[in-house]
Amino acid sequence: MVDGYGGLGPLTLVLRGLNSVGRATLLAVQILRVVPRPRLYLNAALQQAYLMGVASLPLVLFMAFLGGAVTSQQTGTQFSGGLPLWVIGSVLAASVLTELGPVLTGIVMMARVGAAIAAELASMKVTEQIDALYAMGRDPVAFLVTPRVVAGLMVFPLLTILADGMGILAGWGVGLLSVDGLTSADVIYGMRYYFRPWSLIFSVIKGGIFGLAITFVACFVGLEGRGGAEGVGRATTTTAVATTLLLMVLDVLLVPLLKAF
């Protein structure tokens, strides 16, 4: 059974994977049981949402600025001479709304919020604070997990909308400065020509799904933490890797939803 996977055989790895999926499913069920009782978590969720939103907003906006700026410049460079300049506006709006806004927000939140949640919960686990909650008859899922997941669901879509706005404005402004002959009228015409309201709704839905996925995985990995400071570090790294992969997989899986309407 020993091979190159840290001394574990493939069967063991598969069994462990299935075991983790089972435990994650149980956690999801526990969260769903708490959700209909907002009195148990709403205050904490609003507090978490405020902390997540305020702390992450500057970074999200900065990333969105860079994303928008790159998009308009590259479109201008690659299409110049071949296509009318207003196409820059179309590409900018479509790219930012359907891809860059939600994905860049997800990446920032994964690093900023996901890692923090995993580290905090893992630290609470290894110092017996989670056990202390159980011992007091308190439900850690209601007290710690549900507020964070609900906060993620509330904050990510809002941040995504702001990132969308910043990305488009940045792309517009930088495009005017860097692409010869491009005017605001071109950008507006291009954006309006191909704009579909569904793109905006899709962007918000994508943000919400990313928020749910990142906070849920971070909470799950954090609660599984064990083994002192090393365990906290491991939980943080695992969350970063798992949420990066999940974000990209979800990004691919959500494409049919964009085409659906």
Place this chain on the structure above:
Amino acid sequence: MIEYRNLHKSFGDLKVLQGVDLLVEEGETLALLGPSGTGKSVLLKHAIGLLEPDQGDVVVDGVSIAHATPDELKRVRRNLGYVFQNSALFDSLTVAENLWLAQCDESSTRLTSDCRADAIELLGRVNLEPEVLTKYPAELSGGMRKRVGVARAIASRPRYLLWDEPTTGLDPVNADNVDELIFDLGRSLGVTSIVVTHDLDTAFDVGDRIALLFDGRIRAVAPPADILKSEDPVVRQFVRRNRIHTDGSGLRTKNEQTHA
């Protein structure tokens, strides 16, 4: 009454508990002794359902912990206070909020003035000033954290108190203070207590009976005086070695002082 029935627990290949039978009577303080790593804390955690046994059961107040429903378990836990080895205070919350979590039920969402008054009374019981309420655990000394941990454990007025290594890491003066606290709380609140320790001073100071966990089973359980007189070589070796560390001239327990 807490009753351990043929409790077995392993972690991987490591067999920690191999058939523990132990009865803790109503109102008594049982000191659970044993070398480090023999599963004393593991035994304690089974009583509150933090660990699931591989075999056997723990019965608290007539409720089988291994087969309890979540609601039954919650009810049992509200009657149990657990003092963690490293206090396990919530470090992102103030002392007041830590106590409020234990005092109030889940539907309570904020600190009320009643909670604050109760918290001050609880702190008084463990000889801490009300000023501590606004502090975070990181701002407290080890002894103070331990006392806040005790205050939190007794906040729900439990009928049972489980103490996990209450004096570990404390200097002798603070350790004595905690011993006195265990003894006084046992008497004043009339709670049933299990005190897990490898410190013989603590065991003899607070225990009505002393149990020795060795090789995954209860090797001996008896009043302190009988433990001292035990002919069992394992008990004798454990007691003698600790006595050399602590006293050397013989131990005079609080129980003995009370009865003298």
